[in-house]
Amino acid sequence: MPKALGMRCRECGEEYPIAPVHVCELCFGPLEVILNWEEIAPRVTRERIQQGPPSMWRYWDLLPVEGPPTVGRNVGFTPLVKAERLGRELGLNNLYIKNDAVNHPTLSFKDRVVACALTKAREFGYNTVACASTGNLANSVAAHAAEGGFRSYVFIPADLEQGKILGTLIYGTNVLTVSGCYDEVNRLCAEAQDRYGWAFVNINLRPFYGDGSKTFGYEIAEQLGWRAPDHVIVPCAGGSLISKIYKGLKELDRLGLLENGVPTRMYAAQATGCSPITTAIKTGAEVFRPQKPCTIARSIAIGNPADGYVAIDTVRKSGGWAEDVSDEEVIDGIRLLGRTEGIFTETAGGVTVAVTRKLAAQGRFNPDDTVVIAITGNGLKTQEVVLGKLGATFPIAPNLESLDAALRTERLLETVTA
Ligand SMILES: Cc1ncc(COP(=O)(O)O)c(C=O)c1O
Ligand SMILES: [Zn+2]
Structure with a gap:
């Protein structure tokens, strides 16, 4: 028996078979995965979880994938x-x-949602994944697509922080910087999903992404x-x-x-x-x-x-x-x-x-x-x-006289003894 029996609309309760779709056809409400509790509950114990790997996959029984994790096997179990x-x-x-x-x-926590979504994307038979992102999801989709050997397209607002952009490009993905805010990026991605049929982790795979x-x-x-x-x-x-x-x-x-x-x-x-x-x-x-x-x-x-x-x-x-x-x-x-x-x-x-x-x-x-x-x-x-907002550094020459002189300044002594 599968772990996931189907999907249900959170708003009107309409049920659907498991598929890469995220909204209800009747009322546009968000869909949620229905787990097969009768089958899962008897086997899930504290001991079984604790004997699992030191990652989010120790809770595999409760995640909406049927096979073992194929992407992001080391994600989670953070301090x-x-x-x-x-x-x-x-x-x-x-x-x-x-x-x-x-x-x-x-x-970031996005590694959890992406590990779950891309493991499911593979089960659905996709080889191209994508996302609309404010940055962290972009990083994580790009990294996990690289790990899993997926082709990937990442859509972000053009004015994101450097760290988020470099931390996406590094994984060799296709980064599309959109001249607009996230909500415009997201709207574009919904249209792109219709046209190209890719696995957008936070659009058509959203029910599986969310459960991560x-x-x-x-x-x-x-x-x-x-x-x-x-x-x-x-x-x-x-x-x-x-x-x-x-x-x-x-x-x-x-x-x-x-x-x-x-x-x-x-x-x-x-x-x-x-x-x-x-x-x-x-x-x-x-x-x-x-x-x-x-x-x-x-x-x-x-x-x-x-x-x-x-x-x-x-x-x-x-x-x-x-x-x-x-x-x-x-x-x-x-x-x-x-x-x-x-x-x-x-x-x-x-x-x-x-x-x-x-x-x-x-x-x-x-x-x-x-x-x-x-x-x-x-x-x-x-x-x-935080650039320019964290106080000064103390430049010194590589000798003790210079250190002594610096320590004699009131400010540095305060810092040292604080
Ligand atoms: C660092 C960080 N925290 C929290 C969130 C919020 O997540 P959610 O979109 O599920 O509300 C995000 C989403 O991008 C994020 O990047
Ligand atoms: Zn509905």
């Missing part, structure tokens, strides 16, 4: 770091960082000793990751693998300059209003999020909340995480840390609650945002 020093700054005694800034191989993110939630719970946290703060762009983390926790509970059920409240984090999801939540609006993005947090600058409704629904159902922060606060967030925990995150992580600080100041967490911040990308890819 869950107890953040003592950041916790002290925020008044939280049980604060954790789920650190996908060190995900293999392209340093469930592993972010599974890992958090396993790493907390099979407990779901009280709060998870997640950066939102298209709105998929936040709902899939929650779905992952709910699935582990359904399997009876969690100690404490799912008390988890989910929090959406966005930059104020692109905040359709957080604005809808904060104003209590039924529907989100698309925005024209204007923020340094480009990886999450999606003005018309494909899973925006799902993200809002997840936050509301879980009893969570949402906040957004200015670009200055994003940079403060990046610096705060670096200075307290020694983790260099990209702009999306700056958003998430700054939003967590804001939520903590609003009194949304009890000091002893277990709080997890989703750090989803690496700061080495967005260096230009």
